[in-house]
Each structure stands twice: as C-alpha cells, then as structure tokens.
Amino acid sequence: MSSPSSSSPGRGRDDTRRRILEAARELFGTEGFDCTTVRQIASAVGITDAALYYHFKSKREILTAIWDLPLDGGVGRRRPDGAFSNEQLDGLVDASLDFTIGNDRLLRLMAREILAGDQTALALRLQSRAVMRRALRAHLLTTHEAEEAEIKTEAIIALLTGTSMKTQLSAGPSFPADVDVRVYRERTRRWVRALARLDDHEAC
C-alpha cells in the first residue's frame, strides 16, 4: 500500500491527501472521532497541522471525505448462476468476510459514528447491507419461493452481522491480525450453510 513520495507536485498533493485519509480512518476507527485531534492525524502522516489544513478545513471535512472512499470488495457484482449451491453460498460468505476484514477500521468507525447520531454513516451502512441483501435474495430466488427467500436472507444477514461484529469486538484493534482467519472463515461457512439448508431444499 505504501508508495514512495512522488516527485511531481500534482501527484504529491493527491498522495498526501490519501495518506491523511488513511491515517484518519485508522485513528478515528480506534480512538474515535471525538478523541482524535487534527494534530494526531498530522503527526501520523508526518506533516504539520498547517499542511493538513491546506487539504482539509476541519476534522469533520476529513470524516466526510472518508465516507466517500471506495470500499474494498463486497458481493456487489455477484449474480446468480443456475440453482443456488452450497459452493456459491460459500462464495458469498467469503466475499462478506473479506469485506469485513478489508474494511475493519471503516466499519468500526461507521458503527461508532452511527451510535453518535451521524446520518451519513447510517446511510452508508444501510447501502452496503442492501447490496448484500439483494445478492443473497437473488441467489435464493433461483430455488426458493419469495417468502422463504426473504426469511433465509434475513437470517443469514443477521448471522453474518452478529458473528463478524462479535469477532471484531472481541479482538479489538488487533482484528484481523490476531484472528485465525481460516478458523473464522470455516466456522462462518459451516454456520451459514446450516442456516440456509440448501440441501433440505433440493428434496422439495
């Protein structure tokens, strides 16, 4: 991720901006928005406060820019392909876990900001969940009736939310480094398969 500082002035400016956003996301996610100072962010980037203010007028403006950062991965582009199988289900679970792992700091920050009443953060969370929900429902509808697909979608979403948040919370800032991702992934796949009951369904 870390790139050497660029020589061209235009790229240098973008690079500093990006580094500010990454440092702020890390600090906001671990220390919280309120407890993080502009000075902390500047010193994490290795620039002066004044240099930071050149890019962002306020701490709030940094947060707003963080919400605009693209998220890593997700299930967005997955489309159903034939009857929904356990292997495809695993694929969706993996995409969801990779999303949680890849965006840990941002998701943590998002939850904290939602609890502090930030409507933008809430809108973003709802949006990213809607993508997952749509993907799951579309896959389930290949073999299920509407109501059943709906219930299974909600159950799987709830399980993924609960299990990933609990893992994230228990590990604290050492997530995902101190989590055995292989065990976490295997367990989540197994649980979601049990909940989806795709094998039961084939008999019908």
Add this chain to the structure above:
Amino acid sequence: MPRALPWTSAPTGEGSTRRRILDTARVLFAEHGYPGTSVRLIARTLGMSDPAVYYHFPTKQALYRSLLIEPEYGELPLDRLPLTRENLVEQVVHLFGWWAARPEFGRMLLREQLTGQEASMAFMETSYEPWRREVERPLGVLLGIGGVDASEMLYDMMCGVFWDGILSHGDRFTEMTLEDAFQRRLRAMVQLAIPGPLEEEA
C-alpha cells in the same frame, strides 16, 4: 401464538433516587458515550447536585458498572412448558425480548465495546451466561448431541438482529419488534437456526 409479549410491560418499577440516576445515566451514556458523560451532566439532567449523585455512586466508573447487570429474564417459557422445538423457539424469542426492550442499554454497551472499554468487554462474557443456562442446555437435551455449536450460532444470529436493529433504527427498534410481521419472521429465523427438521406451520 401467544399474544402477551414479554417486553411490553415497563422494565422498571417505581423510581427510587438510585433507580432514577441509573435510568438517566444509561440514556446519557448511550447518547454521549462514557467519556462524553460527566457526573455533573447526569446530576444536572436530574436537577440534582453532584454530591447527591456521589452519595449513591462514589465514582462515574462505579455508576457505569452498576448499569452492567446480568439480564433478568423473569419466568421463561421452558419454566412451565415441556421442552419441544416450538417451546425452545419461544424461549429464545423471550430472551431476545429483554434486549429488544432496552435499545439504549444496547447502544451504551456497543459504544464502549467498540472502544474496547474493559468493563463492557467483560460484560460480553457475563451476558452469555444466562444464555448458556436457558438455551444451550435445553438445546443440547433436545438435540441429544450437545448444543454448544448450535447455541453459539443462534446467539450470534440474535446478536446480529439486535445490533442491526439498534444501529439502523435506534430506540424505535423496540416498537418494530412488537409488530406481527417482525414476530413471525423472528420465529421463522430461530426455527431455521435450530438443527433438525423444520416444523410445518399449522
């Protein structure tokens, strides 16, 4: 389907001063977080002096810890009904109801758990204890193969429902959980999460 939902009755009784302090503090901690809530703010919100609050709780931390009570679930469906799959579903729904009635408690906890605050992290363990007793054991008996794995999965799913509810809807979540459609869906989800063949709806 039982009409009387366990969490429609008011969770707290007549307010002693201690009770009022706790109720107000819970709301303020949920709104402003632990660092953002001072004893002064709590006292002022109640129209009391700081020493009056300190009389009941020596420190802010002591006050916060007093809020971390083990859930009191009251009389549970399986206390009076035979252990069947259907009654176990009711048991889980009943336990969930205790939490659904307390979104501000959930928000308070989650806020601090996200910061890794020690007392709130320890509470994650504490709150699993009654679940172990009231769900994991009967589940093990019902399945005949030890219910630890299924119980943990069910627990995580219910946590997900709760966390998602309070994050997406805040305190309005309680009201939503009382709607018929929510109740039906929740039961269907719990049914799915308990291993074994699903019961046909009558």
